[in-house]
Amino acid sequence: xxxxxxxxxxxxxxxxxxxxxxxxxxxxxxxxxxxxxxxxxxxxxxxxxxxxxxxxxxxxxxxxxxxxxxxxxxxxxxxxxxxxxxxxxxxxxxxxxxxxxxxxxxxxxxxxxxxxxxxxxxxxxxxxxxxxxxxxxxxxxxxxxxxxxxxxxxxxxxxxxxxxxxxxxxxxxxxxxxxx
Numbered sequence: 508x509x510x511x512x513x514x515x516x517x518x519x520x521x522x523x524x525x526x527x528x529x530x531x532x533x534x535x536x537x538x539x540x541x542x543x544x545x546x547x548x549x550x551x552x553x554x555x556x557x558x559x560x561x562x563x564x565x566x567x568x569x570x571x572x573x574x575x576x577x578x579x580x581x582x583x584x585x586x587x588x589x590x591x592x593x594x595x596x597x598x599x600x601x602x603x604x605x606x607x608x609x610x611x612x613x614x615x616x617x618x619x620x621x622x623x624x625x626x627x628x629x630x631x632x633x634x635x636x637x638x639x640x641x642x643x644x645x646x647x648x649x650x651x652x653x654x655x656x657x658x659x660x661x662x663x664x665x666x667x668x669x670x671x672x673x674x675x676x677x678x679x680x681x682x683x684x685x686x687x
Contacts, residue, residue, distance in 0.1 A: 528685065533591070535681060539667065539674040540590045543604060544583070546660040550611050551579045553653065571614060578607040605664045612657035619650040 558572040582604040589601065621628055622643060666672040 532681060535678045537590050540586050542663055543586055543660055546656055547579050547583055578610055582607040601664050601668055608657045608660045612654050615650050615654040622646055
């Protein structure tokens with residue numbers, strides 16, 4: 508009877524060890540995509556707030572935040588699928604993520620250009636705010652931050668697609684140590 512309990516305890520311990528290793532591997536895979544997840548989450552919520560502001564002025568520009576939201580959702584789905592697959596067998600094609608970040612940066616640059624140089628048309632982009640100089644400075648700073656963050660995200664995606672990102676080798680080595 509004691510022998511049977513010891514054997515069950517060993518099996519439980521081996522199962523716990525295997526679960527712990529699998530959890531560690533999964534965390535390492537997700538860590539590769541962490542910056543991009545936060546980047547897309549920031550853009551998602553900024554686009555949601557932009558869409559809410561656009562509903563106050565029903566015009567054709569409502570389609571822009573909707574388009575960006577759809578790209579963000581698609582990119583998040585692609586990243587979730589890539590993060591849950593083994594690194595060595597995963598194709599590192601993150602086209603939708605890259606497209607989402609490029610679109611976000613391009614629209615941010617157009618919006619920033621409009622805000623800085625075409626002040627009369629800037630009210631089309633943000634119908635709620637009166638564009639006083641203080642609001643223009645704050646919006647310019649926010650747009651510069653978002654465009655810069657998108658550029659950093661694009662660089663991260665390109666490094667991940669070429670398998671040159673910081674987390675690729677550690678994850679690959681850990682998977683090889685486990686035999687998979």
